[in-house]
Structure formats: C-alpha cells, structure tokens
Amino acid sequence: MGEFELIRNFFAAAPCAQGGEGVALGIGDDCALLDVPFGEQLAISTDTLVAGVHFADPCDPFLLGQRSLAVAASDLAAMGATPLAFTLALTLPTVEADWLEAYARGLNLMAQACGLRLIGGDTTRGSLCLTLTVFGRVPAGQALTRSGARSGDxxxxxxxxxxxxxxxxxxxxxxxxxxxxxxxxxxxxxxxxxxxxxxxxxxxxxxxxxxxxxxxxxxxxxxxxxxxxxxxxxxxxxxxxxxxxxxxxxxxxxxxxxxxxxxxxxxxxxxxxxxxxxxxxxxxxxxxxxxxxxxxxxxxxxxxxxxxxxxxxxxxxxx
Amino acid sequence: MGEFELIRNFFAAAPCAQGGEGVALGIGDDCALLDVPFGEQLAISTDTLVAGVHFADPCDPFLLGQRSLAVAASDLAAMGATPLAFTLALTLPTVEADWLEAYARGLNLMAQACGLRLIGGDTTRGSLCLTLTVFGRVPAGQALTRSGARSGDxxxxxxxxxxxxxxxxxxxxxxxxxxxxxxxxxxxxxxxxxxxxxxxxxxxxxxxxxxxxxxxxxxxxxxxxxxxxxxxxxxxxxxxxxxxxxxxxxxxxxxxxxxxxxxxxxxxxxxxxxxxxxxxxxxxxxxxxxxxxxxxxxxxxxxxxxxxxxxxxxxxxxx
The missing domain is CATH 3.90.650.10 (PurM-like C-terminal domain)
Structure with missing residues (x-):
C-alpha cells in the first residue's frame, strides 16, 4: 500500500468522513452517492488554494484546514444552500504525518461547524495545492443568485x-x-x-x-x-x-x-x-x-x- | 479584469459549458445548480492530474484535455451512472492562449462524447495541476459498487x-x-x-x-x-x-x-x-x-x- 493510499485511508477514517443525512455512499468506491430530496436542487462550488499564492508557505496546517473549507462553504451560504458534503483534492510535496494530522483536525472542526461531510477526493504528489468542492441542497427555484437585484431594493x-x-x-x-x-x-x-x-x-x-x-x-x-x-x-x-x-x-x-x-x-x-x-x-x-x-x-x-x-x-x- | 478572470470567461463560453438536461444554473454564480430527478441519486468523483507525475510536462494540451476528463468520467461508468456535468479546477503557471485553446478543444470533444457539461470550477496560478469533479445520476439503490461480488459470479x-x-x-x-x-x-x-x-x-x-x-x-x-x-x-x-x-x-x-x-x-x-x-x-x-x-x-x-x-x-x- 503506497503512502498516498495510506493518506486516503487516513481521511476516510476522519470524523467528518462518517456518514450522515444525504450521504448514501461515502469514501472508498469509484464515486460517492448523494441523496437530493424531492423538490430540491444540488448547489455545487469548487475552490482551489495554491501555496504561496492563496496562503503563505509554510503555514499552520490546522489553520489551513479550517480556512480551506470555510472559503468553499461560503459559496453555499451565498446561494442560501443547506450544506451536505464536500470532496478534497489534496496535492502534497511530501507526506508528513504531523502536517496531515493537524490539517485534518482543522478541516474536521470547520466541517462540523458547517454541517459538511467529506465524501471523497484524491491525494496526489506535487506542489502544495488544495481543491475543495462543496455540495448543498436548496429548494428548487429558491437559490440566491447574483442576478435578481431590482431598483428600490x-x-x-x-x-x-x-x-x-x-x-x-x-x-x-x-x-x-x-x-x-x-x-x-x-x-x-x-x-x-x-x-x-x-x-x-x-x-x-x-x-x-x-x-x-x-x-x-x-x-x-x-x-x-x-x-x-x-x-x-x-x-x-x-x-x-x-x-x-x-x-x-x-x-x-x-x-x-x-x-x-x-x-x-x-x-x-x-x-x-x-x-x-x-x-x-x-x-x-x-x-x-x-x-x-x-x-x-x-x-x-x-x-x-x-x-x-x-x-x-x-x-x-x-x- | 485579471487574466485569470479572462480564462474563466473563456471556459464559460466553451461549447461544453452551454446548459442542458439537469443543469439548472451553470458557470458564473457562487454555485452551479443541478436537478436530480426524483428517485435518482447523484454520483460524484474527483480526480487530480499533476504535471510531471500523471502526465509528461510539457505535453500536448489537446490530448491532455481529452484524457483529463476521460479519466474522471470513467468513475461514472464504474458506478453505472448517467453523466450530467463536471467542474474543472485548473492551476496554471502562465497564461498562454494557444495552450488554453487547445486544452479546451480536447476537453470539449471528450465532454461531448461523454454527455458532460462544464458547470463551474476555479482557475488559479501555480504549478500545472488539474482537478476534475464529475457528476452523474443513477436510480436510487442501483449504483454499481465494489462490494457486492458473490461466490459463483x-x-x-x-x-x-x-x-x-x-x-x-x-x-x-x-x-x-x-x-x-x-x-x-x-x-x-x-x-x-x-x-x-x-x-x-x-x-x-x-x-x-x-x-x-x-x-x-x-x-x-x-x-x-x-x-x-x-x-x-x-x-x-x-x-x-x-x-x-x-x-x-x-x-x-x-x-x-x-x-x-x-x-x-x-x-x-x-x-x-x-x-x-x-x-x-x-x-x-x-x-x-x-x-x-x-x-x-x-x-x-x-x-x-x-x-x-x-x-x-x-x-x-x-x-
């Protein structure tokens, strides 16, 4: 088992990766499966954070864990969506247990605060870069978009x-x-x-x-x-x-x-x-x-x- | 308007970013919105490709466009899901119009072949790295998982x-x-x-x-x-x-x-x-x-x- 497969198992065991409302299948198969209640739509947003561009490198991995998810979850807030789940694509130059443990702890804290569950992702070797995709649900037709402002509001x-x-x-x-x-x-x-x-x-x-x-x-x-x-x-x-x-x-x-x-x-x-x-x-x-x-x-x-x-x-x- | 915002507009105008079945809201707002038919579940998979690790650097951007989406879409095939949409998180060291045009052309060709629409993503500066998240729909309970093989099959x-x-x-x-x-x-x-x-x-x-x-x-x-x-x-x-x-x-x-x-x-x-x-x-x-x-x-x-x-x-x- 390669070290990057070990990381996948590490995240699969994280508290925020344990099932919950709307998550029919989490980490470990080819896809995750989400249930979207009848009459609701799925809201989706993707954010990438690059070391040295979007955050200082090195930085505190615990704080990065919190911030990386908060930034993505904020897009769900902007749509009026109820948080469901997220995926994490983590590209790392080296595998350091302390770094991963602290990052996962920060991620988990924000996931619990937001009501988001980790349902999948990818772990690869390369320059430090994180892409988080968040999922929420919103009653059909009620999402808050940018396009409805009217004179007088x-x-x-x-x-x-x-x-x-x-x-x-x-x-x-x-x-x-x-x-x-x-x-x-x-x-x-x-x-x-x-x-x-x-x-x-x-x-x-x-x-x-x-x-x-x-x-x-x-x-x-x-x-x-x-x-x-x-x-x-x-x-x-x-x-x-x-x-x-x-x-x-x-x-x-x-x-x-x-x-x-x-x-x-x-x-x-x-x-x-x-x-x-x-x-x-x-x-x-x-x-x-x-x-x-x-x-x-x-x-x-x-x-x-x-x-x-x-x-x-x-x-x-x-x- | 920054060059990375220009790229976002470039992809938003790509043929594969034009609406279609299941896509209630595409690129341009805080989130995209997907409709999931009653009785179906949403299948989700994320794949990252890092230059120099998952593909040679430099490589033909047209071929990379095809391959990056095909690799992700294959996870939908593995679940028996019907393709709906995808997001693209593209991290680029420099903005080169020729490269982007060729990459988008390859991406678009594979998107059309697979029946996938580009609904969002992120464009950032950094080492070349691509994270694609694909979405499909599957009748509830009918997704093909890894866990059902039985003796005699x-x-x-x-x-x-x-x-x-x-x-x-x-x-x-x-x-x-x-x-x-x-x-x-x-x-x-x-x-x-x-x-x-x-x-x-x-x-x-x-x-x-x-x-x-x-x-x-x-x-x-x-x-x-x-x-x-x-x-x-x-x-x-x-x-x-x-x-x-x-x-x-x-x-x-x-x-x-x-x-x-x-x-x-x-x-x-x-x-x-x-x-x-x-x-x-x-x-x-x-x-x-x-x-x-x-x-x-x-x-x-x-x-x-x-x-x-x-x-x-x-x-x-x-x-």
Whole structure:
C-alpha cells in the first residue's frame, strides 16, 4: 500500500468522513452517492488554494484546514444552500504525518461547524495545492443568485468588512500588533465563519446575494452586472471593526472594507419590506446602500457626494 | 479584469459549458445548480492530474484535455451512472492562449462524447495541476459498487487490457514503433473511452464493478476486499490487443495487462445467468475468471496451476 493510499485511508477514517443525512455512499468506491430530496436542487462550488499564492508557505496546517473549507462553504451560504458534503483534492510535496494530522483536525472542526461531510477526493504528489468542492441542497427555484437585484431594493451586508485584508500584514509577518487588535483580525482571516444560517434565512427574501471574496466594490460590481442594475453604497454605512480602525486608522480601515478581499461576509439586496422581520429575528444585517436604475457601483460620502473616482483602483471594478 | 478572470470567461463560453438536461444554473454564480430527478441519486468523483507525475510536462494540451476528463468520467461508468456535468479546477503557471485553446478543444470533444457539461470550477496560478469533479445520476439503490461480488459470479472485463501501460514508453519517448503498433496504443493512452454505456447496461445485473486504473490485479484486489470474497483470474482469458503483443511480446503484454494502470476498462462480477443476454446485445464482455469463497486474488495459468506468487509485485496487491 503506497503512502498516498495510506493518506486516503487516513481521511476516510476522519470524523467528518462518517456518514450522515444525504450521504448514501461515502469514501472508498469509484464515486460517492448523494441523496437530493424531492423538490430540491444540488448547489455545487469548487475552490482551489495554491501555496504561496492563496496562503503563505509554510503555514499552520490546522489553520489551513479550517480556512480551506470555510472559503468553499461560503459559496453555499451565498446561494442560501443547506450544506451536505464536500470532496478534497489534496496535492502534497511530501507526506508528513504531523502536517496531515493537524490539517485534518482543522478541516474536521470547520466541517462540523458547517454541517459538511467529506465524501471523497484524491491525494496526489506535487506542489502544495488544495481543491475543495462543496455540495448543498436548496429548494428548487429558491437559490440566491447574483442576478435578481431590482431598483428600490436595499443593499446589505452580513457583518463587518475588511478584517481579513487588515490581517494580511500580520499573517505575512510584515507588522505586529497587540493581541486585542491582532487576535480578532487573525481569527477572521484564518477561520472565516461562512454565513450559512443567514443565507438560508434570506431564501425567498433577498433578490440577489454573494459572498464577498474579491472586496466589497468588486463583488457589488458582480451583482450590478448580473442584475443589470446600479448599486449605490454610502461609505459611512459600511461596517468596520474597532480592531481594524485601531490598526489601520479610519481611512485605511475604509479602504480595506471597500477593496480588501477574503471577507466571506454575505452581500445581498433586499426589498425594504423584508428588513424589519429579519432584524427582529436578530440577523446581523447592515444596510449600506440601495439598488438604482443604471449600472455599476457608485460610492457616496457622508454628504452624499459621489467619491467613486477618488477611490483607488475603483475603475478596475467598474462593471 | 485579471487574466485569470479572462480564462474563466473563456471556459464559460466553451461549447461544453452551454446548459442542458439537469443543469439548472451553470458557470458564473457562487454555485452551479443541478436537478436530480426524483428517485435518482447523484454520483460524484474527483480526480487530480499533476504535471510531471500523471502526465509528461510539457505535453500536448489537446490530448491532455481529452484524457483529463476521460479519466474522471470513467468513475461514472464504474458506478453505472448517467453523466450530467463536471467542474474543472485548473492551476496554471502562465497564461498562454494557444495552450488554453487547445486544452479546451480536447476537453470539449471528450465532454461531448461523454454527455458532460462544464458547470463551474476555479482557475488559479501555480504549478500545472488539474482537478476534475464529475457528476452523474443513477436510480436510487442501483449504483454499481465494489462490494457486492458473490461466490459463483463470473469475473469479467469490458475490453483489452494493458494498452495504456504499453503506450507509456512511447509517450515518454523511450521507444518508438511503427504506426500500426504505436497508434492504437497511444490512442488508448491519450483518449481512453469511458465505458459509460456498458456501465449503465450493467445496472441491476452486475454485482460489483470498478474501472481499472491501478492495474487488473490491484483493482480486482479492491473488489475482493470490499466484497469479502476471493477472485480467481485465468491468465489465458485476459484479453490483450495484437498491437500490444507485437510491441511487448506475449509475456510483456500479459504483464502490462495484469499490472499496468490507466486502462479505464470496466471490471465487474456478474451472475452467470445474466451473461447470455448481455452478449446477445453486443456488449464487449470478456469472462476472465470467477468469484469464490475466501479472499484476495488468485491467478491461474492455462493448466490451472496457481502462478500467483510468480507474478512480480503481486504481494503488493494482495487484499
């Protein structure tokens, strides 16, 4: 039995690989088998993380295990899907038991938090690279796409933005900060919490949604383009954390919130009449703007002045 | 728009990315959406190919496009699944338009031959590496697994074995051969034909199945282990091609058929009473042995003598 076959057995024995709802057949055969309930559709998303490109190499394998699955699961949240399962394609330069054990532990923790089961994958030798494919189920016709935003809808996000971008100089060892600042930022970077419950709560209510991975402006540009509408963002309403403001200052924090990536917070559009019930139910919803006729993304300052052209790199994002 | 986003758009416009049966939402949103008919299950398999490990680097991108999808689709054949869709996670060191165009052309050709639609994926920068995840549907409870072989069943394969292993010295440029020999071998290596129709024909008939990727002996060991049964193979019955015999001689051809990998031909077990109808329907089925009480794989020569221990590397494959 080769060492890569041993790794397959190692993952097959992981807690997150044990069966569960919707998994008819897990690891060990030519295919896994999923049951999709009648009247539901299967949502599928694939994400690749390359060492040295998407994460520092070397990095803590436990944290990588958490992050690699969270990033993929966030796409299920963005569709309003209920998590079912995932596959892991793991390419490794060498087989190190400690590394694998720690990676699997982080993966397993996030899998349990998300309600995802490992049902298959592949293990190969090469430069460190991970491809995770996640599966969820969603009532037919109720998935949250990017294309339904309508003029008059509110533009909302599910939490504070910019923390992961703010964490980057800490992750790369370029800066240090006291724990009160560094810990919340690093936690957000390494263990983003996919907003799966919020995504499901938005089914039948939000008119469009996505998870912010490329930065707020870029991702709002995606909604605007897909929905053939304009989005107006009021800069003052964009939520940022105290830790981020302390670390980067007001202007730096705003920049991170607008253009930094890796937030994995939901952005969505919502008819105004849906808002009160969702807020009353305690969902963390911040209204940051509105949908208008037109196209692209417009950014307003506190006075209502259009500061779009002044935001560096904005042109790049303009639909 | 970055060059990797351009690639995503390039694949989104590929013929194989255009909608079709079962695909409710394709490339371009956070997730793709698949419809799974009532009473059916979704079959899923993931395969990674790493440059320099699973294929020579550089290699012909058109041929790689064909082969990368065929290898993955063969797992759907092994489960008796009807192909639906696939995702492509493509990691590239550099963006070269010619390479991408040729790769997409090969991919598209195999996708059309298999009835698979490209519904999503990821495109990243790094060492050349491809992870394909394929999706098929199969009536609930009718998937062909590895675990149902029963004593008394016939052991069968769906075609000649060893051609891909025989092609390897040609692929690597270590040997040459006249076209009558090299062409069929190289075709088998670069464009394996997943036995999707045969797999579907075996639903409700075969008691176990897989596709031969690790070599006949190793893969029969997988069936034996999963089914808690023994498999007896009669060496004389193992089909090999004339081209392979010409190229490697009788003994070399047998060795390639027994231990060479990458055949992507189905191996399966079948109650004897199912055989006549399948043969009458014209399916390419070769009976090569039988299932017995016990465990592991036993190899018999023409006289019925057990030559298992004499086959090099056999211990590696036992159970």
């Amino acid at each position: 509110l533009l909302c996000v599910g939490g504070e933005l910019g923390n992961a971008a703010g964490a980057l100089p800490l992750v790369l060892g370029q800066r240090t900060a006291e724990p009160m600042i560094s810990e919340p930022l690093l936690t957000h970077y390494w263990s983003p919490q996919p907003q799966l419950a919020l995504g499901q709560a938005l089914r039948g209510k939000a008119t469009s949604a996505l998870d912010i991975s490329d930065g707020l402006l870029a991702d709002c540009g995606h909604i605007a383009l897909a929905s053939k509408a304009g989005l107006v963002i009021e800069l003052d309403r964009v939520p940022v954390s105290l830790a981020l403001e302390e670390f980067l200052g007001d202007s730096g924090a705003q920049q991170a919130a607008l253009s930094g990536g890796d937030d994995y917070v939901l952005a969505f559009t919502l008819p105004a009449l849906e808002l009160p019930t969702l807020l009353a139910d305690g969902w963390p919803i911040h209204v940051i703007g509105r949908v208008v006729e037109g196209q692209g993304v417009t950014l307003l300052d506190a006075d209502g002045s259009d500061i779009t052209p002044a935001v560096r790199g904005y042109q790049h994002f303009h639909a | 016939l052991l069968c394969v769906g075609g000649e074995l060893g051609n891909a292993a025989g092609a390897l010295p040609l692929v690597l440029g270590q040997r040459t051969a006249e076209p009558m020999i090299s062409e069929p071998l190289l075709t088998h290596y670069w464009s394996p034909q997943p036995q999707l129709a045969l797999g579907q024909a075996l639903r409700g008939k075969a008691t176990s199945a897989l596709d031969i990727s690790d070599g006949l002996l190793a893969d029969c060991g997988h069936i034996a282990l999963a089914s808690k049964a023994g498999l007896v193979i009669e060496l004389d019955r193992v089909p090999v091609s004339l081209a392979l015999e010409e190229f490697l001689g009788d003994s070399g051809a047998q060795q390639a058929a027994l231990s060479g990998g990458d055949d992507y031909v189905l191996a399966f077990t079948l109650p004897a009473l199912e055989l006549p109808t399948l043969l009458a329907d014209g399916w390419p089925i070769h009976v090569i042995g039988r299932v017995v009480e016990g465990q592991g794989v036993t190899l018999l020569d023409a006289d019925g003598s057990d030559i298992t221990p004499a086959v090099r590397g056999y211990q590696h494959f036992h159970a």
